[in-house]
Amino acid sequence: LCLGRERFNLFVCLSVCLSAFLSVYLSVCLLEMNGDESGESNPEPEEFIALEDFTGSGAEQLSFAVGDRILIHDQSCADWWWAEVEGRYGYVPSGYLHHPDAEVEDGWQDEEYFGSYGTLKLHLEMLSDRPRTETYRQVILSNSTALRGKVVMDLGCGTGIISLFCGRLAEPAAVYAVEASAVAEHTERLVKLNGCEGVVTLFKSRAEELNLPSKVDVLVSEWMGNCLLFEFMVESVLCVRDRWLKEGGMMWPSSATLSLVPCQADDDYSQKVEFWENLYGLDYSCLQPVAQEEFFSKPKFSHQLKPEDCLSTPCDVITLDMHTVKVSDLEKLRGEFQFTVERRGTLHGFSAWFSTFFQSLDEGGPTLELNTGPHSEPTHWKQTLFMLDAPIPVEEGDCVGGAIILHRNPVWRRHMSITIEWRKKSRNEAAFSEVKSKRFPMWR
Numbered sequence: 027l028c029l030g031r032e033r034f035n036l037f038v039c040l041s042v043c044l045s046a047f048l049s050v051y052l053s054v055c056l057l058e059m060n061g062d063e064s065g066e067s068n069p070e071p072e073e074f075i076a077l078e079d080f081t082g083s084g085a086e087q088l089s090f091a092v093g094d095r096i097l098i099h100d101q102s103c104a105d106w107w108w109a110e111v112e113g114r115y116g117y118v119p120s121g122y123l124h125h126p127d128a129e130v131e132d133g134w135q136d137e138e139y140f141g142s143y144g145t146l147k148l149h150l151e152m153l154s155d156r157p158r159t160e161t162y163r164q165v166i167l168s169n170s171t172a173l174r175g176k177v178v179m180d181l182g183c184g185t186g187i188i189s190l191f192c193g194r195l196a197e198p199a200a201v202y203a204v205e206a207s208a209v210a211e212h213t214e215r216l217v218k219l220n221g222c223e224g225v226v227t228l229f230k231s232r233a234e235e236l237n238l239p240s241k242v243d244v245l246v247s248e249w250m251g252n253c254l255l256f257e258f259m260v261e262s263v264l265c266v267r268d269r270w271l272k273e274g275g276m277m278w279p280s281s282a283t284l285s286l287v288p289c290q291a292d293d294d295y296s297q298k299v300e301f302w303e304n305l306y307g308l309d310y311s312c313l314q315p316v317a318q319e320e321f322f323s324k325p326k327f328s329h330q331l332k333p334e335d336c337l338s339t340p341c342d343v344i345t346l347d348m349h350t351v352k353v354s355d356l357e358k359l360r361g362e363f364q365f366t367v368e369r370r371g372t373l374h375g376f377s378a379w380f381s382t383f384f385q386s387l388d389e390g391g392p393t394l395e396l397n398t399g400p401h402s403e404p405t406h407w408k409q410t411l412f413m414l415d416a417p418i419p420v421e422e423g424d425c426v427g428g429a430i431i432l433h434r435n436p437v438w439r440r441h442m443s444i445t446i447e448w449r450k451k452s453r454n455e456a457a458f459s460e461v462k463s464k465r466f467p468m469w470r
């Protein structure tokens with residue numbers, strides 16, 4: 027009996043300890059779970075800056091605007107973080123956020139940028155681009171009389187070809203050839219080799235740091251990047267314009283436009299997405315969303331858009347007047363569009379390209395144009411393709427309306443994101459569909 031009583035007491039004691047342990051354990055778990063909701067139990071939330079506007083979908087996602095301060099409570103998932111914005115909780119896309127302390131030693135990445143132009147590779151590509159280079163030659167040639175006695179600056183002259191056109195095809199008083207990369211060593215020799223040292227003076231310097239003997243009458247530069255603005259060399263051109271161009275001086279290009287067209291892209295869609303449907307008799311279709319993300323979340327540059335893939339007449343969505351546009355205007359550029367579909371097909375996405383225009387120095391003289399679109403001779407830029415996540419069948423007479431927004435990256439100053447918003451109205455419908463949108467980083 028006494029053994030039994032001892033065992034009984036032991037049993038009671040153990041069960042009391044066990045239930046105490048369980049209740050403590052459960053309350054900690056509950057705290058942990060509740061804590062996740064408001065972040066109390068987690069370490070101090072970290073503050074990030076929104077690089078971009080974001081419109082959340084569903085109750086789970088938080089919307090915010092570029093520049094908003096976002097408190098991050100949980101980064102356990104790579105792409106979606108648990109966040110708080112002004113007392114609201116939800117998930118936010120981590121790619122839209124920048125940590126203020128993240129050491130951005132140089133948002134312009136100048137070392138890498140000018141390094142890339144220090145070898146011949148990119149210059150060979152640009153010089154091999156006949157429509158590009160020939161347009162600048164024609165601009166100098168057709169203005170040769172008016173250029174007599176003028177002071178010209180060639181900003182970002184590279185190997186100096188535009189400066190040599192000026193020296194050989196016209197009689198300017200002086201040409202300031204400005205080049206910051208190591209290619210300038212070769213430019214020095216090219217100026218001598220082509221008998222232009224009396225006219226062309228080379229400045230191996232960043233254009234923003236120049237000290238010139240005089241202001242200039244003409245500022246010529248070939249600054250255009252993918253989607254017109256990538257690299258944002260245009261900022262250097264505008265800074266130099268404001269500092270060194272005489273009142274009433276000429277900018278070449280004088281203006282630039284970004285054009286857009288809704289298009290088909292059967293090859294890209296079949297090779298990158300449909301490809302996974304039936305692979306040697308095997309079903310790989312679960313990889314299609316992965317392929318969408320990997321291949322279509324960024325723009326495709328150097329896309330060769332065929333005229334027959336255009337679903338409507340292109341339209342100019344953004345125009346820059348190079349005599350008046352301000353650097354601050356470049357932070358956010360928005361263009362609206364409304365396309366009428368001209369033939370039955372599949373809307374896979376939109377293609378973009380740019381044109382630049384060169385006003386004549388002679389009153390009433392012809393304006394020359396460099397058009398990098400699908401109806402012109404191909405250039406090294408070709409076109410840029412923005413693929414939507416789901417193809418949209420379209421009929422002749424349908425309407426595709428929307429907007430394109432170029433948002434400069436507040437941290438990585440040579441980068442931007444391009445957001446395309448679109449909606450469709452079939453020809454026999456009265457109302458447009460809901461607006462959809464997709465943001466394409468170029469490239470951050």
Ligand SMILES: N=C(N)NC/C=C/[C@H]1O[C@@H](n2cnc3c(N)ncnc32)[C@H](O)[C@@H]1O
Nearest residue numbers: 143182184205206207232233248249250262
């Ligand atoms: N992307 C196209 N189309 N052209 C790029 C053309 C870039 C060329 O211009 C030079 N460059 C760019 N920005 C500056 C600057 N701020 N000061 C001096 N040189 C500069 C680069 O080193 C290349 O040689």
